[in-house]
Amino acid sequence: MGVTFIGCGAAAPETVVLNDALAQVVDTSDEWISSRTGIRQRHISHDRESLAGLAAQAAQQALNMAGMVATDVDMIILATSSSEDLFGTACQIQAQLGATRAVAFDLTAACSGFVFGVVTASQFIRSGVYRNILVIGADLLSRWVDWNDRNTCVLxxxxxxAVLLQGNPNLDRLLGFEINSDGTQNRCLNLAFKPELRELLPGITLTQGKYQYITMNGKEVYRFAINRVPDAIDKVIHQANLTSADIDWLILHQANQRIMDAVAERLQIAPEKVVSNVAKYGNTSAASIPIALNEAVRAGKIQAGDTIATSGFGAGLSWGAAIFQWGN
Known part of the structure; x- marks a missing residue:
């Protein structure tokens, strides 16, 4: 059973925060942010917007594009690191969509989450267990940044x-993939739990607490990305029996324009083939690749049959790459 990519969608909060506005919050400027990251604005959720609500909007758009209804969906995989319920958010999306036949679960791999989700979905499809799977990347990391730390809050x-994957016995559009992890570098980017001890009974102490803000060693993450990501994509290109010249579009995790430029240069992929919307959205973690894909498809840039190389990378540290062709 082959894997095809037949629909996509995206959603973002209404509120847009420009770089100049952030200068009123921390010591920064539009020039400082844009020259180092390529980011000029980002969307920030308010109290009436939820992770499940935005994810359901994106998923419904993907279904509409594919000409399908929610009851056609067999599985929903939500890639997120900012669930509003530690027991999972995917089931809430299932309920909002009315996808009554679908099993739903969360997958946590930070900014690599969407690629990990696509790879996971492909295994269920290729084994013949499920035919129609929604892979959603969604994050509300504005809730988990320290707005006094200019090195992270601007990002x-x-x-x-969302992307809808479908099994096809006559066609396989997923040409290759690779996923990796290196826990020895976990300290470089994390959102850690801070334990607080509480004596429940005499002689019995338990651990409670809360999660802290995102912390990141920017230099180490940059070095990791520009070394690991090109190697992973290059391996997948060879796995697919292609060359970099066969790649129509490069869609990387939208973390930093300088990282995307460096990766494309190492792979010898022309700048005009790099899909980038980091200037408008910033780093949306697991959502960044499918948001960029959706914009390019709906703008008519990506056409059916185009070959796309993609890579997610981030906390864990984790990274993954995949090559697929759009459409069925």
Whole structure:
């Protein structure tokens, strides 16, 4: 059973925060942010917007594009690191969509989450267990940044993106993939739990607490990305029996324009083939690749049959790459 990519969608919060506005919050400027990251604005969720709501909007758009209804869906995989319920948010999306036949679960792999989700979905499809799977990347990291830390608060935005994968016995559009992790570098980027001890009974102490803000060693993450990501994509290109010249579009996790430029240069992929919307959305974590894909498809840039190389990378540290062709 082959894997095809037949629909996409995206959603972002209404509120847009420009770089100049952030200068009123921390010591920064539009020039400082844009020259280092390529980001000029980001979308920030308010109290009436939820992770499940944005994800359901993106998923419904993907279904509409594919000409399908929610009851056709067999599985929903939500890639997120900012669930509003530690027991999972995917089931809430299932309920909002009315996807009554679908099993739903969360997958946490930070900014690599969407690629990990596509790879996971492909295994269920290729085994013949399920035919129609929604893979959603959604994050609201504005809730988890320290707005007094200019090194991190300027980077992140909120959003959701979705892609509908379908099994096809006559066609396989997923040409290759690779996923990786390196826990020895976990300290470079994390959102850690801070334990607080509480004596429940004499002699019995338990651990409670809360999660802290995002912390990141920007230099180490940059070095990791420009070394690991090109290697992973290059391996997948060879796995697919292609060359970099065969790649129509490069869609990387939208973390930093400088990272995307460096990766494209190492792979010898022309700048005009790099899909980038980091200027408008910032780093939306697991949502960034499907949001960028959706914009390019709906703008008519990506056409049916185009070959796309993609890579997610981030906390864990984790990274993954995949090559697929759009459409069925």
């Amino acid at each position: 992140f935005g909120d959003g959701a993106g």
